[in-house]
Amino acid sequence: MSLEKLSQNYLEVLTNLGENPEREGLKGTPERAAKAMQFLCHGYNQSLDEIVNGALFQSDNDEMVIVKDIELYSLCEHHMLPFIGKAHVAYIPTGKVIGLSKVARIVDMFARRLQIQENLTRQIAEALQKVTNARGVAVVIEAKHMCMMMRGVEKQNSSMHSSVMLGDFRNSVNTRQEFLQLIGRN
Incomplete structure (x- = not known):
């Protein structure tokens, strides 16, 4: 999934939780969360042959x-x-x-x-x-x-x-x- 699409999903999560994604502490959070999730799940982009x-x-x-x-x-x-x-x-x-x-x-x-x-x-x-x-x-x-x-x-x-x-x-x-x-x- 693209960073842009994943960021949009996090924006929707924040909004659905009742948060204001424009408040100071949350500005940029959707993109940061998307980047974090991509990093935490980067094993999908690796193969055993590459690793070894x-x-x-x-x-x-x-x-x-x-x-x-x-x-x-x-x-x-x-x-x-x-x-x-x-x-x-x-x-x-x-x-x-x-x-x-x-x-x-x-x-x-x-x-x-x-x-x-x-x-x-x-x-x-x-x-x-x-x-x-x-x-x-x-x-x-x-x-x-x-x-x-x-x-x-x-x-x-x-x-x-x-x-x-x-x-x-x-x-x-x-x-x-x-x-x-x-x-x-x-």
């Missing part, structure tokens, strides 16, 4: 690789309110490793879309599996959801944890336990 950009490297390593505490910011697709947290991502290579920053970029690409945490977790795991052809991939996400905190049940201390285990992480209790122990979740 060939950053796969030959390696004899066949032991678990973990990138822990990757901060993430997303928007709940039900209320368009933020959820904020961290992802822990692991994989067991089979001849190739991925550039370290690419793991965080994959997390961001999927987080920067209207999302539910359960799907976000699976999308990250499946993307890493597809790119690396790993023996296994594990993703755990912990997040606080503003739709639970700011509205509805208003539970300030609640957090959601989701996980997806593929390959060796799903099939081997020992591998899964090692991962969970290394991220401090067992």
Whole structure:
């Protein structure tokens, strides 16, 4: 959607809330809000190939690789309110490793879309599996959801944890336990 069209939609939201979009504090808000939403949802404009950009490297390593505490910011697709947290991502290579920053970029690409945490977790795991052809991939996400905190049940201390285990992480209790122990979740 164009910036102009999105700005017009925000102008209508302000007007429908009973606000005066011409008052000093709101002048320019529709365009600023539209730009913010475009930024918060820029994952729609990215592809896995662009993100990885060939950053796969030959390696004899066949032991678990973990990138822990990757901060993430997303928007709940039900209320368009933020959820904020961290992802822990692991994989067991089979001849190739991925550039370290690419793991965080994959997390961001999927987080920067209207999302539910359960799907976000699976999308990250499946993307890493597809790119690396790993023996296994594990993703755990912990997040606080503003739709639970700011509205509805208003539970300030609640957090959601989701996980997806593929390959060796799903099939081997020992591998899964090692991962969970290394991220401090067992």
